[in-house]
């Protein structure tokens with residue numbers, strides 16, 4: 338009896354596995370090929386804008402290979418069934434531009450750029466967005482495209498030579514822009530995957546939203562204009578502001594943890610003030626550090642003003658750039674003078690339409706509420722996990738990532754805490770920033786009045 342049962346069991350298992358295999362085979366060879374369109378990035382370029390060839394299936398390893406090797410490997414299958422052709426017009430959110438007479442088809446990516454400010458909770462924000470099912474982050478944790486690729490004084494960006502770095506043979510500025518755009522997307526996203534996702538009509542999938550974060554972008558004078566030109570679909574920009582006094586010190590602590598400093602915080606501040614004075618960006622006189630603690634706002638307010646200047650905007654941009662360069666990016670003070678930076682962004686990205694500015698304090702205290710506002714601004718759905726307790730609100734999360742990256746796992750125990758800055762230094766910096774903070778109201782509106790005291 339037991340023997341017969343075993344035979345039945347064996348027969349049943351065999352039939353079951355065979356049916357599963359047949360179903361899988363049918364799905365893989367026929368059904369899936371209809372649902373999941375397979376694109377080749379090269380085919381986009383070589384076949385022009387009107388039509389895209391979508392071979393039925395393609396090995397993942399061929400994704401970045403060239404078109405001819407791909408066609409060879411798939412020739413047999415193609416002969417059996419001709420390629421299906423999908424018009425570019427059926428893919429949502431694509432941009433086309435011309436390079437060497439070829440039409441380049443690019444997904445409009447990123448949709449969102451988290452542009453700063455440095456040391457304001459951007460990693461935490463990045464982490465939250467990354468957990469959202471609709472968002473795809475850039476390949477690299479920080480993309481650093483607009484700061485590293487364009488690391489020259491703003492006025493040098495006019496030269497033809499500069500722009501040849503993206504494609505030596507591109508002749509017109511339009512072509513050069515196209516090459517830069519392509520490089521930005523290819524460096525940071527999977528072009529083919531995005532185009533596939535954005536072909537919505539038949540596979541009925543929502544287009545995913547892409548984002549990148551680079552906190553360094555906010556400060557650099559030429560970047561808002563560059564983003565506007567290189568991404569003509571105008572991505573949405575998110576900026577997070579933190580009390581500039583704390584931001585400056587957190588920035589210094591980060592550098593000292595990386596052993597990138599050899600002076601005290603106060604010495605760096607003095608040096609930076611010297612450089613800013615040299616370029617006409619401040620009139621704050623040299624006050625010895627020992628006297629910082631004796632400063633009184635009522636008596637010394639006149640010393641701490643945003644300087645009246647007759648420099649043009651281009652000259653100010655150049656001066657800002659020079660201080661940044663000469664301080665070797667340790668411009669702890671200058672980065673917290675937010676108002677002008679915000680103005681530059683607002684010029685190209687209308688406030689609350691394409692530009693959202695958040696207060697780091699609020700993000701820290703009520704992350705779920707703030708993320709709700711952010712998702713509304715980004716026109717993204719609010720997934721359940723943002724509404725319940727499982728949302729990660731651990732403020733040390735970003736720090737964990739940084740420490741793990743910079744110094745290894747042993748530092749995880751020292752997360753979040755560092756020696757506080759001297760009271761006298763805080764006092765000095767608060768006086769320095771007060772007039773700049775007041776100017777934020779002119780750019781962002783009344784709700785920012787009185788921010789950070």
Ligand SMILES: Nc1ncnc2c1ncn2[C@@H]1O[C@H](COP(=O)(O)OS(=O)(=O)O)[C@@H](OP(=O)(O)O)[C@H]1O
Nearest residue numbers: 455456457458459460461552587697700701732735
């Ligand atoms: N949720 C939340 N809200 C607000 N602030 C937060 C949050 N999480 C982390 N932090 C603090 O942000 C500081 C790190 O900022 P960033 O992630 O922008 O740093 S970086 O520019 O990417 O290096 C870092 O500040 P310091 O600890 O003072 O250095 C973090 O503690």
